Amino acid sequence: MARFHETRRSPVRATPEFTLFAAPPSRTESAAPDAGPRAVELSKEPWRIFRIVSEFVDGIDAMRGVKPAVSIFGSARTRRGHPSYAGARKLARQLAERGFSIVTGGGPGVMEAANRGAQDGNGRSIGLNIQLPVEQAPNRFQDLELHFRYFFVRKFHFVKHSSAFVIFPGGFGTMDELFEALTLIQTHKIRELPVVLIGKAYWRGLLRWMRASMLADGYVAPGDFELFHLTDDLDEAVELIDRCVRHGESLEKLRRELSRKSARARR
16 A cells, blocks of 8 residues: 655654555465465455555545645656756755645655755655665655555656656656656646756757657657757746746747747857
8 A cells, every 4th residue: 555654854754554445365365275376366466456546545645735746757866966966956946935846756866856955945845655676765855755566556646646747867767757748648638737858968869769750750740749848947947837837828838938038048
């Protein structure tokens, strides 16, 4: 089940637990003594459904009232001295100062930087941690710390509770989160939310390939490239998110305006 606790920078860390369903039967109760490993595993499948449901329910209950919230993604391997770490911390602080909650994966690297920036800006700092074979150590800058066993439930909570997504450089997990958001927006499964890519040098190669291969072969449409905004300017990212989410301005109009402003600045 999803486990969570919430703190407000207090030395006492409360850790409430929610048990919505009875525990699954033990190995001896759920399978005959001579049953093989596969039979034992299959006997547990129905109970796994209850664990999955509990992660949905506990997460929804814990995250009521966090909106407007911005999910910030990026590599767990980013070191504290790296520009992306400083950038994520600064961006999160600026968003927190404007009233946004900050949601991350709860781990080190860019996630830690963003949670830290949220606390710098006296905003709400939330981490959606995941149980991994090599245990992810939760960073210490979370006010609300949730723990999930299932990736797909965790991803559901990122999408459900986010008003915008910011993507810093990262690896497979970051790419998964980026394309998950773009797919849901492209297919109208969620409304169009701001998706901001930070770091032109990092993302340029991927975008070039997308145009040369995906677009050229007709696998995406030209308009799909309007679903995200690429920038190196943190102030620009904050302005776009704030005006779109809190003031209801058109994302398409804002992107054109900011692109013109950026072009004038380069002259």
